[in-house]
Amino acid sequence: MRLVARLTAIAVDRVLRTAPTTWQPVMVSLGSVPVSVGISRYPGQALRGIIPVMLPFIVIVAALPAEATPLKTHWNLSPTGDTAYRSWHNDDMLLVESGIGKCNAAAATASALTGIINAGIAAKRIICINHGIGGGLYDLGTMVTAHAINDDATGQTWYPSLTFKPSGATATVVCVDAPASDYTADTAFDMESSGFYSAARRFVGAEFIHCFKTISDNPDHDITTINKARVIDLVQGSLASLTQSIDRLVALHATAFDTADIEAMVNTIKENMHLTRTHGHQLRRLLERHQALHGALPTTATLLDLKRASVLISTLTQQLDGSVPRY
Amino acid sequence: MDTIYIERAVKDHPQTVRIVQRYPDARKILIDRYTAVFNVNTQNFRLQKQNPALILAEKHDTKVLTAPPDYNIGGKHNYYFSHMMNCIYDCRYCFLQGMYNSANYVVFVNYQDFFDAITETTNRHTEPSWYFSGYDCDSLALEPVTLFMDACLNYFSTHAKAHLEIRTKSTQIRSLLKRDPIDNCVIAYSLTPDPIARAVEHKTPSVQKRIEALKSLSEAGWKIGLRFDPLLNAEAFKTTYQTLFDTVFDQLDTDTIHSVSTGPFRLPKPFFKKLVKLYPEEPLLADKFTQQGSLISYPVDDENDQMAWCEEQLLQHIDPDRFFPCV
Numbered sequence: 001m002r003l004v005a006r007l008t009a010i011a012v013d014r015v016l017r018t019a020p021t022t023w024q025p026v027m028v029s030l031g032s033v034p035v036s037v038g039i040s041r042y043p044g045q046a047l048r049g050i051i052p053v054m055l056p057f058i059v060i061v062a063a064l065p066a067e068a069t070p071l072k073t074h075w076n077l078s079p080t081g082d083t084a085y086r087s088w089h090n091d092d093m094l095l096v097e098s099g100i101g102k103c104n105a106a107a108a109t110a111s112a113l114t115g116i117i118n119a120g121i122a123a124k125r126i127i128c129i130n131h132g133i134g135g136g137l138y139d140l141g142t143m144v145t146a147h148a149i150n151d152d153a154t155g156q157t158w159y160p161s162l163t164f165k166p167s168g169a170t171a172t173v174v175c176v177d178a179p180a181s182d183y184t185a186d187t188a189f190d191m192e193s194s195g196f197y198s199a200a201r202r203f204v205g206a207e208f209i210h211c212f213k214t215i216s217d218n219p220d221h222d223i224t225t226i227n228k229a230r231v232i233d234l235v236q237g238s239l240a241s242l243t244q245s246i247d248r249l250v251a252l253h254a255t256a257f258d259t260a261d262i263e264a265m266v267n268t269i270k271e272n273m274h275l276t277r278t279h280g281h282q283l284r285r286l287l288e289r290h291q292a293l294h295g296a297l298p299t300t301a302t303l304l305d306l307k308r309a310s311v312l313i314s315t316l317t318q319q320l321d322g323s324v325p326r327y
Numbered sequence: 328m329d330t331i332y333i334e335r336a337v338k339d340h341p342q343t344v345r346i347v348q349r350y351p352d353a354r355k356i357l358i359d360r361y362t363a364v365f366n367v368n369t370q371n372f373r374l375q376k377q378n379p380a381l382i383l384a385e386k387h388d389t390k391v392l393t394a395p396p397d398y399n400i401g402g403k404h405n406y407y408f409s410h411m412m413n414c415i416y417d418c419r420y421c422f423l424q425g426m427y428n429s430a431n432y433v434v435f436v437n438y439q440d441f442f443d444a445i446t447e448t449t450n451r452h453t454e455p456s457w458y459f460s461g462y463d464c465d466s467l468a469l470e471p472v473t474l475f476m477d478a479c480l481n482y483f484s485t486h487a488k489a490h491l492e493i494r495t496k497s498t499q500i501r502s503l504l505k506r507d508p509i510d511n512c513v514i515a516y517s518l519t520p521d522p523i524a525r526a527v528e529h530k531t532p533s534v535q536k537r538i539e540a541l542k543s544l545s546e547a548g549w550k551i552g553l554r555f556d557p558l559l560n561a562e563a564f565k566t567t568y569q570t571l572f573d574t575v576f577d578q579l580d581t582d583t584i585h586s587v588s589t590g591p592f593r594l595p596k597p598f599f600k601k602l603v604k605l606y607p608e609e610p611l612l613a614d615k616f617t618q619q620g621s622l623i624s625y626p627v628d629d630e631n632d633q634m635a636w637c638e639e640q641l642l643q644h645i646d647p648d649r650f651f652p653c654v
Contacts, residue, residue, distance in 0.1 A: 147330070147354060162354075162380065165378070170354055172356075201369055205370070206367055256371070288608065289613035292612070293614075323614075324560060324561065325561055325562065327567070
């Protein structure tokens with residue numbers, strides 16, 4: 001998570017450089033759950049005035065307390081107080097304990113994502129992960145990344161997008177309704193992945209939804225011998241692989257176009273001028289065009305001098321329509 | 328290529344087996360239909376382009392399609408086909424980014440079915456038919472892997488009534504130079520002024536390398552074609568394109584040129600919108616565009632001026648009967 005912290009610092013710093021000096025970095029919270037990092041001219045106040053920074057926000061869904069505990073400790077997460085599903089957080093992560101089974105996983109995932117998106121975190125910022133134990137023909141403690149998720153009951157299969165380079169082996173994760181031990185090559189059993197994945201893909205881009213399974217049972221270690229202490233040990237042992245994969249996902253996320261500067265400018269204009277929704281969309285695209293054609297955004301003062309939204313839009317349009325790409 | 332998805336139906340196809348052998352370290356994932364991976368609608372083309380997977384599939388539906396009405400180089404019956412979807416290059420104006428959800432490469436391994444479809448189509452006409460390859464992919468860029476063009480040329484060498492255009496930016500011409508040229512085939516290169524190519528045609532061979540490839544092919548007896556398509560607006564449009572035309576015609580023997588074509592930059596509106604969403608910071612897409620019917624293009628007057636001026640310049644080098652503006 002050091003990378004996330006670094007990216008947060010870089011992004012906030014970048015926005016602050018273009019903002020008035022009185023503005024402050026803030027953390028916006030929903031209840032006790034932090035939902036957005038940004039800067040504000042109204043520190044400590046509600047969402048109005050907050051400028052979102054395009055940083056990843058990581059949601060991890062784990063089924064069991066023993067699977068969640070090592071993650072909670074590793075990232076020093078605090079309880080959110082959510083009563084439906086136990087959950088914990090820090091500045092850029094939410095960990096949800098779903099309970100066993102795909103229905104629980106789907107409900108917990110949908111609930112968590114709905115909550116944070118409604119609170120202002122854009123879906124494009126979210127990296128959504130299911131981490132837990134599973135059985136397969138791998139050494140105990142090996143973490144595998146799902147390259148396919150197969151719902152054993154329905155036969156439906158999903159293929160997570162492996163745009164990032166997973167840490168270690170990948171496997172087809174077969175989501176079963178009851179514990180299974182008829183292990184086959186390149187396959188791992190679990191009980192949550194299909195519920196998690198089918199729910200998460202309704203909210204989050206395909207590149208940023210992934211299932212990681214730490215092997216808890218195999219032909220040499222019977223499924224009936226699994227206990228809480230072993231699960232904690234196994235999950236702790238796979239933290240390095242999990243962290244590496246998350247860091248790679250965060251690095252991939254950082255390559256997406258960052259609209260923070262433009263959003264900041266649109267928000268500033270909105271606070272000082274009446275903009276309809278259409279004006280907002282038009283202004284956003286005009287600012288993108290300005291940045292593309294002139295290598296920089298116009299100054300806020302220049303735009304505010306135009307006083308009215310219609311004048312602002314027509315002036316910028318006219319100016320940009322007279323510009324031609326330089327190669 | 329670190330991930331290969333393989334349709335179960337073609338897992339033992341000779342082309343599949345040969346291609347898979349080239350990537351011993353890639354993870355192989357069996358799938359039912361390529362659409363389960365390729366058509367998923369929450370994928371991000373821009374992110375996937377960083378690490379595309381290969382999908383080996385069977386083409387089931389129509390293999391040969393009728394070309395747009397004005398798309399020809401002198402033939403009466405014009406068709407196109409695509410043995411592959413997507414391209415290893417990353418040209419910012421490419422319509423594939425707007426058309427597909429995924430940047431993964433799909434290779435249809437049932438080559439013979441394409442040739443059977445071409446035979447059937449050719450037999451419908453008494454006059455020769457033209458077949459354009461390189462519509463949904465670059466014809467040669469992945470040739471060392473697919474060997475499709477090699478098989479294709481074997482086919483066309485024995486079917487004189489069928490004519491082939493191989494459209495490419497690739498300099499992978501070794502296999503072409505090793506064989507005897509055939510009379511019913513034109514190797515056509517897409518050419519863009521060097522400064523524009525450097526800025527927007529990512530991962531492609533330089534324009535000079537393409538000209539050298541054209542020269543080698545023409546010296547080996549192949550018919551060559553020049554495709555100035557799409558014409559891209561720039562601050563010094565005439566100077567930039569004049570330099571390109573001078574560079575090309577200084578180095579090529581004009582008698583060996585089969586055809587020269589030009590085409591405006593036009594995209595269906597939904598494709599254009601998707602491109603802008605993927606690359607809001609791209610100067611090429613920040614230019615002034617207008618809607619003509621369902622298409623987005625440069626303003627009509629600008630487009631007409633560009634096409635007319637290029638025609639005037641090109642006709643100083645080649646005969647009118649070898650010039651084909653594709654509008």
